[in-house]
Amino acid sequence: MKGDAMSDSIDSRVSDRTKSNAVERVGACCSSAHESSSALENKEPDTQGASCCIPEPLLESLNTSSLGQSQVVAEGLRTPIRIMQMDCPTEEAMIRKKLGGMPSVISMEFNLMQRILTVVHTTDSLKSVLDAVRSLGFEPEVPDAQGQLADVSEQKKTWWPLVVAGVAAIAAEAVSWMAAPSWLAAVLALVAVGCSGLTTYKKGWVAIRHADLNMNALMSIAVTGAFILGQWPEAAMVMVLFTVAELIEVKSLDRARNAISGLMQLTPDNATVLQEDGSWQLVDAKSVVVGSIVRIKPGERIGLDGLIVYGRSTINQAPITGESLPVDKAEGDKVFAGTINEASAFEYRVTAAANNTTLARIIHAVEEAQGTKAPTQRFVDQFARLYTPIVFVISLGVAVLPPLLMGASWFDWVYKALVLLVIACPCALVISTPVTIVSGLAAAARRGILIKGGVYLESGHQLKYLALDKTGTITHGKPVQTEFEVLLTGRDDASTDVAKECRRLAVSLAVRSDHPVSLAIAKAAEGEGINVDHARVDKFEALAGRGVKGEIDDKVYFLGNHRLIEELGVCTPELEMRLDRLEQQGKSVVMLAGRQQVLALFAVADTVKESSRKAIVELQKLGIKTVMLTGDNQHTATAIAGQVGIDEARGNQLPEDKLSAIQAMEAEGLVGMVGDGINDTPALARAHIGFAMGAMGTDTAIETADVALMGDDLRKVPSFIRLSRDTRTILIQNISLALGIKAVFMVLTLMGMGTMWMAVFADMGASLLVVGNGLRLLRK
DSSP, rough: OOOOTTTHHHHTTTTTTHHHHHHHHHHHHHHHHHGGGGGSSSOOOOSOTTTTSHHHHHHHTTTTTTSSSSSEEEEEEEEEETTTTTOOOOOHEEEEHHHHTTTTEEEEETTTTTTTTEEEEOOHHHHHHHHHHTTTTEEEEEOTSSSSSOOOOOOOSOOOHHHHHHHHHHHHHHHHHTTTTHHHHHHHHHHHHHSSSSSHHHHHHHHHHHHHHOHHHHHHHHHHHHHHTEEEEHHHHHHHHHHHHHHHHHHHHHHHHHHHGGGGGOOOOOEEOOOSSSOEEEEGGGOOOTTOOOOTTTOOBBOOOOEEEEEEEEEEEEEOOOOOOEEEEEEOEETTOEEEEEEEEEEEEOOOOOGGGGHHHHHHHHHHHHHHHHHHHHHHHHHHHHHHHHHHHHHHHHHHHHHHHHOOHHHHHHHHHHHHHHOOOOOOOOOHHHHHHHHHHHHHHHHHHOOHHHHHHGGGGGGEEEEEEEETTTBBBBOOEEEEEETTTTTTTOOOHHHHHHHHHHHHHEEEEEHHHHHHHHHHHHHHHHOOOOOOOOOEETTTTTTEEEEEEEHHHHHHHEEHHHHHHHHOOOHHHHHHHHHHOOOOEEEEEEESEEEEEEEEEOOBBBHHHHHHHHHHHHTTTEEEEEEOOHHHHHHHHHHHHOSSEOOOHHHHHHHHHHHHHHHGGGEEEEESGGGGGHHHHHHEEEEEOOTOOOOHHHHHHSSSEESSSHHHHHHHHHHHHHHHHHHHHHHHHHHHHHHHHHHHHHTTTTOOOOOOOHHHHHHHHHHHHHHHHOOO
């Protein structure tokens, strides 16, 4: 059973992985701050340490609270900076190189999809950090005094210069083909490059000044080289095609970037709130405080989380849970922001501010997940850092060595080198992974599957075992009492007074526990109309995986399972036979006992979710072996497992037993764990992927789980695995496309069959292909 005190017995068993999440949020100690800076490229730890750590008096006075722009952490200040011009890894590399050389910068985190750079820096260095970003031609934005970034709408670029450039480039090609004067082709080419390529040249010049060979620098060098060689039409067409391809790529990336942010539009801007004078007034939803009463009409979207206080209705919760069918709600039930009221009007009490609703936390969690890099993405980033310099050196060798060593034509080989420069940019390769991962995260969120990072989305395809809790995961978690029997020896079992006293003792203990079986016992007494006067319970204690105990009228009583009764030494052969009969029927038995004997037994039965049967069938089709780990007895575990088709069932599992089971399964492959209770925490933390069941509206589950299932439908787990496999397939396809296309055009170029405009198609075409391929996940 689970009780209020159970968390104390489990905290010490939670794995280091869970603890480290909390450590990361509040910052590490000052001694580790310098070690963390090693993540910056070519950056030595600051051995002086004078400017790294915040003085203790200042740290205490600030109390590690928000400073509007920055948040105080042990290493210094943590500041999120939005850079709207930071669209792809090209800009990330420039910023990383620039800030990485600054002693005041301790660490950096990039979220390209949200265009957010988070910098941990010393307390007095924010201005220098922002100035360094500006020196690269970017405009950084920091949060306001409330810690919020301003809402922005990207300015639409004028289209006519690009049209003029395209017409001029085509005209230059036509003039060259008709053998017209070369000066005319040159003028048209200059017009085309001037209208479409000035931004590229500007970015390229900044990159060259900072010794960064990014795509803009390579393209600027290639087009300039074509001008020098007199290839006017080709230079013009290359720049126009490059600009067009960049625009298409930006639009494609915006689709992935806005896939999650668009969920915020599901919540209305206003809410109808009850005023002190009894009137109803339409107010800004962001200004509504917790505890306010809000009225919702039929057909309206719910703007804030809350509890219904008057009325009943049917709610479409698809934006949160992905459920296809509406859910009936009555007084006392939760409602969530972004969901739709489909039937009657009702009133609810607000339980979370606009910036802390379940929907807002989902969006925030996925945005943070977009900033984490999956293993494939980290590999690609490392590969790209070597790829571009190597290809640049090869291009230089192609331009110089054949003419010098073999007397070949300088014109031909320099031209080939310029073509190779265009192909050299790894943009398609680098952008292929984040677009795919973000699309997968967004697709999962739309189905009510909240994935806390790309690493879990990518590794999900490797799952071999899935361990599952029983109560609330496979079953509804709302067992009903089916039997009550007095077992006092030497007393009249039919005595009303004896039965009433046993109920009084049992219910007094049960109401202090949050375990579903205990709740069933308390609810049964209430449902039968039995007026049970709860006794005072002293020294109440939850016994993890066994039950609860407490003192009533100076006597110690226990309410627990079969294991507890055996440990107390009060289990008799006759009782064993009764328990065996009930357990074989799939019922859980809880007994009330004193120090010397068992006083009464309560049998409860939980019903299996129909979705659980379907989920297990889907998991088996995917080749996943399923194991049920439950604190219930082995007979009940076997009976429930047989009903849903689970491969293996293990009963009498304490929290440490579940943890040991996960550790044992790890030897045979990746293990997932699905649970919903405190007693599942050690196993959830130990598993390679922990799935929190029914996490909708639960702060702890959303914050700590690797994957939070926003509804109570176990079928979301096989859906996650299929999505993970699709994501893995697309990642492999994208990497193969990006490298394969470049390899083919490199060979064609060295054979003398490649041209610069073909190189642009090869590079930007590959980028568009991988982006489009990654976006397919949004349609799945």
